[in-house]
Amino acid sequence: MDEIIRLDHIKREFHVGDEVVRALRGVSFTITRGEFVTIMGTSGSGKSTLLNILGCLDVPTSGEYYLDGISVREMSKNDRATLRNRKIGFIFQNYNLLAKTTSIENVELPLMYNRDVSHAQRRERAVNALKEVGLGDRLMHRSNQLSGGQMQRVAIARALVNDPVIILADEATGNLDTRTSYEVLALFQRLHRDGRTIIFVTHNPELAAFSSRTITLRDGRITSDVRNEKLASAAEVLAAMPKEEEE
């Protein structure tokens, strides 16, 4: 199986005043193509630090990190920016869409930073990504005209548009109500079935049931790493929920 991510004894220390905070104390795991991994941990467990390192926003103090076979630790800032642009799709809790900007422009954004993509290709790929998340009819809506669930789906489309090797979702359902959360989860599961590799970072243990593997962090160390053989379906949960009143 293709190895997408390999972490070797990753340590990350922060210096706060005279104190040294050890956010990660030697984390090792590998993630292969097509996995849907939930990284779980309470606040302070080091999951945000881990996510930053996985997303090439930060580099480990020691240990090696290989993304798609490339060692990240020695890379320059600019090279990491390019790596993020080509290989990673980010999804944030608060969507981080550009204000007063249409869905399509938001989705096009990562491709704007890629010289190799022409204007026409950019538009086409953005439209396709939006169709993939079910927003084919919302291309020209501005971000303030969309609901929370729709905004998160635009953000997912933005993460898909550069065809990344890994999608990193940081509490992607954290700001959504239960029903919309399951809708978004169902979307993630569909992407997973289509062969995408997804890392979902959350503090909510309920969500672990929907992913194929759960890594639990505590105090900067992995306390458990289990495969989930019986995948729950978010779509089924959604169907079982009482229908909302149509307005």
Added chain:
Amino acid sequence: MDISNLLKICIKALLNNKMRCFLTMLGIIIGVASVIAMLAIGNGSKQSIRSEIGSMGSNMIMVSPGNGRFGGVRQSGSSMQTLKLSDYESIVKQSSYVDKITPTVSASGQAIKGSNNTPTTIYGTNEQYLDIRGYEIASGSCFTESDIQHAAKVCVVGQTVVDELFSDGTDPLGQTIRFNQIPMKIVGVLEPKGYNSMGMDQDDLMIAPYTTVQKRILAINYIQGITCSALSEEYSDQAIDEITKILQTNHNIRIGQENDFNVRSQQEMMETLSSVMDMLTMLLAAVAGISLIVGGIGIMNIMYVSVTERTREIGLRMSIGAKGRQIMLQFLIESIIISVAGGVIGVVLGVLASKLIGLFGTATAVSTFSIVLSFLVCVFTGVFFGWYPARKAANLNPIDALRYE
């Protein structure tokens, strides 16, 4: 990311904050417009002064006797008798840069006609004087070469003299008036020229053959000056050099010795006046320039606010692959767009304002130089004041920027 993408992003960001963007621009607009208007007013007054001097004959060169000594007593130039008709003749013969030339003598006195009289000045010249000074004959004609040879009692009079002596409206042509008891026949009347920039009435004069003034009025055999014109303005300096050399030879002045004559051109006078005007213009422009700087600080301030306000956006852009350089360019281009757009509007307003001021009577002249200058200053302002905020944006840590509340 290429420049056209960047431009699109920047314009979009600016349009999202139209009011703020416009107010920031306003600082630049006012600055540029006032710089252009001030320079236009300065240039306009300079040009009107130049053209006034030019109307006196801009390529005119005047030779006058210099200060000298009579037995150890320093004398003023006007009482010197060093310039002779032979000097005039040698300049005529030897010079190549001099176009028209006349010896001059002058006397003040009372012009009388019947019961009317007026104080005026009579200039003794040859017929080329009119061309050199830019006088035109309105009626009649100028005196002739033979009048000069015979020291004929004829004269050409200016309009002021005509008005004073012929207040009843008689045609002055052919009439005889008296100047200091000498009867003189009017053969021509000059086209009025009005007052010059120094407030001198250029029509209050009589012009007669220099021989007449020399012999009949002043009873002298020297001349008081030589007035001539260079071939054109550009040759003024050469002509001055040439005349100086000829006169030095004539007067046996050795190297290192003080000249007993002065050679001056209108050009010099024009330059003196121009330099005064230049100074005034610069002063005006400097005041206006300060407002441009204030406008620039406005840009810097707004760009700072913008960077802070859009910290999350910057974090997002970085996380999806924007390099620091690209973030920096984005903000730099935004500030340049503000300043350049403000500059363009400012130029248009400045030109309009200058035209408007021109309508109210103040001479204005918009120079291409001032437009180019203020435009370049705008671009510079955009870069200079946009640089620091843009660098701040580029140096943000994406992790912190994404979490910024």
